[in-house]
Amino acid sequence: MKIAIPTVKNTLNSNVSSSFGRAEYFLIYDTETKENLFVENTAKDSRGGAGIKAAQIVIDSKAEALLTPRLGENAAEVLKSSDMKIYKSIEGTAEENIEAFTGGKLSLLGEVHEGLHGRGLK
Amino acid sequence: MASYRCLVKFTKAYTVVDLNNMNIAVLSGKGGTGKTLVSVNLAAAAEKAAYVDCDIEEPNGNLFFKAENILENDVNVKIPLVDKSLCNGCRKCVDFCKFNALAYIKELIVFEEVCHSCGGCKLVCPQNAITEKDEPVGKIQKGISGGVSVYTGIMNIGEASGVPIIKKLLSFEKSEGNKLTIIDSPPGSACNVMESIQDVDYCILVAEPTLFGVHNLSMVHELVKIFNKPFGAVLNKCLDGENPAEKYCNDNNIKILAKIPYDTELGKLNSEGEIIARKSEKYREMFSTLLNKVIEEAQNAATVNT
Structure with missing residues (x-):
């Protein structure tokens, strides 16, 4: 199964990005083959609608689960149209989150914020 | 009013901005500074003018004008x-x-x-x-109050952008023929304000005598410089003593067009929804003088630029 994690850098020991739509990269990790791939988030510099485009990128990567600290409502709306499962990531690196996920320690993301809509962190 | 007519006669022969086709915008960095007070009373002080309320999120100019024969049109995107x-x-x-x-x-x-x-x-x-x-994103209205044609843009609650409403409001006002036009801008310095001022001949920056007021003044000051518009300041709520907004104007060579006092008579009339230039001779004269000064400044700027 492939999982996606928004990251700050394109390494496994990178921290998880605090923003989904404005993350630098998405780590696409295959839990069976242990293969990893970093996809650049081309939505990150958008003036608006970054979450929408980022969600499209993650879905197109064929990931079946997303691990993220938070999610805006537009991104959530796009992801809802796919069969993506969304988990709340934990503080720490991408690698630590993969371990937590495979160990069944992550819970589903409960709430969605209303979105920063161009006022987000850069 | 005599000097106003005289100015019309004098300037018509020499300048490129026709008074009957002059557009003046009133701006401030935040709400509650006095944009509506200034723009409503400037329009009222002119014998014939258009007042355009571009503050589409909370248009309140017509609370004062109480225009009659209101026509209404929907705005769609x-x-x-x-x-x-x-x-x-x-x-x-x-x-x-x-x-x-x-x-x-x-x-x-x-x-x-x-x-x-x-x-x-x-x-x-x-x-x-x-x-x-x-x-549908909102509507525009037009009504008449004395010699003033009152145009108002109203955005539907929950809409993200007022730009389509302001565009339609201003083009509708223009389509009705040239006249002296006073534009009551939205607060701040973002898209809605830029849309409101892009075709104007002159900008009036209204400021409060506080440090917070100076911060907001500096934002609109920067904006009008980017748009290369001639501008001057009106200092509102002036008290005796230190006025940080006045200091900012002096430090930055901004012409002070008028100082409106922090005055009980003005406050009372205004809070009762009255147009002070129509109720008080003192204030009619003040806004009439301000209008003449603004027209003169705008025409000087136009002459310099041509």
């Missing part, structure tokens, strides 16, 4: 409408949309509040699967 039976999921529209208002997951999803109504998706669709529908 175009939003893409997808025929799912024609869409083959090629995503050309998704890639084209610079506002990221479209996504394709199993079918095309349209984010209406992110859409800027550019119509690009419809143009690039090779399947002709996209048409457009009208989505």
